[in-house]
Amino acid sequence: MPTARRSRPPQAALPIVALPIVALPSVALAADLPQAAVLAVPTQPAEGGARLAGVVEVGGPDAFDVEGLLSRESAKGEAGELVAVPLPGQGRWERALLSGVGAATPADLRKAGAALGRRAGDAASLAVDLRAFALDGPALRALVEGLLLASYSFSRKSEPKQRALREVTLVGPVLSAELAAAVVVATATAAARDLVNTPSLEKSPDWLAGSARALLADLSVTVLDEKALASQGFGGLLGVGQGSTRPPRLIQAVYDGGGSRHVVLVGKGITFDTGGLSLKSNDGMLAMKTDMGGAAAVLATLRAVADLGLPLRVTVLAAAAENMPSGTAQRPGDVLTQYGGRTVEVLNTDAEGRLVLADALAYADRELSPDVLVDVATLTGAMPVALGKRCAGLFASDDELAAQLEQASLVSGEPLWRMPLVEDYRVALDSPIADLRNIGQPKLKLQGGSITAALFLREFTGGRPWAHLDIAGPARSGADEDELTKGGTGYGVRLLTAWLVALAAQPVRRTGRRAARSSA
Numbered sequence: 001m002p003t004a005r006r007s008r009p010p011q012a013a014l015p016i017v018a019l020p021i022v023a024l025p026s027v028a029l030a031a032d033l034p035q036a037a038v039l040a041v042p043t044q045p046a047e048g049g050a051r052l053a054g055v056v057e058v059g060g061p062d063a064f065d066v067e068g069l070l071s072r073e074s075a076k077g078e079a080g081e082l083v084a085v086p087l088p089g090q091g092r093w094e095r096a097l098l099s100g101v102g103a104a105t106p107a108d109l110r111k112a113g114a115a116l117g118r119r120a121g122d123a124a125s126l127a128v129d130l131r132a133f134a135l136d137g138p139a140l141r142a143l144v145e146g147l148l149l150a151s152y153s154f155s156r157k158s159e160p161k162q163r164a165l166r167e168v169t170l171v172g173p174v175l176s177a178e179l180a181a182a183v184v185v186a187t188a189t190a191a192a193r194d195l196v197n198t199p200s201l202e203k204s205p206d207w208l209a210g211s212a213r214a215l216l217a218d219l220s221v222t223v224l225d226e227k228a229l230a231s232q233g234f235g236g237l238l239g240v241g242q243g244s245t246r247p248p249r250l251i252q253a254v255y256d257g258g259g260s261r262h263v264v265l266v267g268k269g270i271t272f273d274t275g276g277l278s279l280k281s282n283d284g285m286l287a288m289k290t291d292m293g294g295a296a297a298v299l300a301t302l303r304a305v306a307d308l309g310l311p312l313r314v315t316v317l318a319a320a321a322e323n324m325p326s327g328t329a330q331r332p333g334d335v336l337t338q339y340g341g342r343t344v345e346v347l348n349t350d351a352e353g354r355l356v357l358a359d360a361l362a363y364a365d366r367e368l369s370p371d372v373l374v375d376v377a378t379l380t381g382a383m384p385v386a387l388g389k390r391c392a393g394l395f396a397s398d399d400e401l402a403a404q405l406e407q408a409s410l411v412s413g414e415p416l417w418r419m420p421l422v423e424d425y426r427v428a429l430d431s432p433i434a435d436l437r438n439i440g441q442p443k444l445k446l447q448g449g450s451i452t453a454a455l456f457l458r459e460f461t462g463g464r465p466w467a468h469l470d471i472a473g474p475a476r477s478g479a480d481e482d483e484l485t486k487g488g489t490g491y492g493v494r495l496l497t498a499w500l501v502a503l504a505a506q507p508v509r510r511t512g513r514r515a516a517r518s519s520a
């Protein structure tokens with residue numbers, strides 16, 4: 001494929017920074033209450049309102065009536081509820097936050113942690129009194145992830161508002177390993193959010209490759225540039241990227257923690273999606289710097305997997321391209337040759353994610369011998385129509401893999417719902433002149449755009465156990481809500497890490513089997 005390009009406009013080289021850009025608060029465990037600016041005391045639902053599950057230690061004897069305050073505030077003790085108690089001149093605490101924890105399930109504690117992290121963000125330090133609870137690992141992890149992820153911030157203001165909260169102390173059971181794991185996962189999620197939130201003026205495919213190298217500095221990271229992609233036949237990446245002055249990249253990162261399983265994670269890395277010549281509306285483009293949320297999730301997951309030292313071999317492929325309309329852009333009606341030789345008639349240049357993913361999936365199947373293959377992508381606008389903005393769609397060729405991911409979703413608090421690969425829809429991808437077309441044939445009126453997209457991807461997985469996460473909804477949030485912050489959410493990092501932790505703990509099953517599928 002010809003790779004002649006216009007000369008690039010002069011642009012200052014943007015530095016690659018350590019991620020996350022703003023460090024999260026540090027979290028320590030203690031058996032006794034330390035000095036802190038804010039003391040959080042849990043409350044729980046009780047007959048007719050809320051009851052205190054701890055003591056507001058104000059120094060003097062019965063300085064005020066806390067139970068009465070809860071009653072006057074109509075507190076219910078529900079997860080995330082907060083009642084502030086100023087403690088002026090008291091010395092040890094500036095204020096107390098009476099923090100609803102509901103039934104203290106992991107989901108409740110995640111919500112409570114997020115509310116505390118946000119409300120105490122303007123105080124230098126926070127102590128959370130958990131002595132009334134026999135918290136286990138999952139509960140502690142959920143609380144810590146909620147606290148830290150709600151403390152995340154990203155700003156390009158000339159004078160960013162600084163978060164004051166630096167130190168959090170959790171007082172109660174000392175579960176040091178669980179705390180360390182939660183901090184690893186939250187930090188990796190924050191790094192993913194930074195990648196997603198970075199404006200596309202900076203975020204070229206090459207910038208994403210540089211950021212992957214920085215994030216995974218201790219791991220093997222190789223990057224195929226446009227010349228290498230052309231010589232090896234990555235027609236999908238090249239076709240999608242050819243309209244941009246900033247050429248595509250295939251980023252490959254490897255963590256080898258031993259063990260005989262090889263997991264390959266593939267992420268969609270469209271660093272900006274205009275739709276190409278099938279141009280989106282202005283409104284449709286507003287969030288499109290986030291169209292690399294899948295790539296961010298898999299790269300950050302690898303950071304977490306390496307930091308946790310899991311006994312697995314995990315390879316990440318991030319397929320990065322910028323989808324722009326220009327005189328060099330691919331046209332509707334063009335036929336691409338994907339990695340491995342299959343041809344695709346491009347009938348809508350805005351269905352570009354599947355083209356770059358197809359290259360990466362085919363490459364993984366042919367070159368990496370994965371035992372399991374999972375791709376993550378902000379793939380279709382149809383997915384949030386079906387499942388809303390908080391829930392990802394899961395498609396899988398393998399029931400056991402699907403069940404593992406569903407279980408990881410429950411553990412991690414990142415919702416997903418399994419969707420069907422409807423075999424009758426496969427016909428919509430037939431092309432009269434190529435092996436496949438990149439969008440479902442509209443004349444068939446089958447709809448189901450997320451399903452046909454998944455069926456398209458399946459064609460490139462070589463029948464291996466494969467799952468596809470369509471994260472077009474939950475990859476971004478419109479508001480600060482619970483542990484999510486407005487903008488990129490880092491969806492997938494918690495889910496995939498929880499899955500890989502569980503997988504690493506399982507005995508090895510017979511690998512390399514081919515999943516059954518019908519021919520089309």
Ligand SMILES: [Zn+2]
Nearest residue numbers: 273350351352
């Ligand atoms: Zn698109």
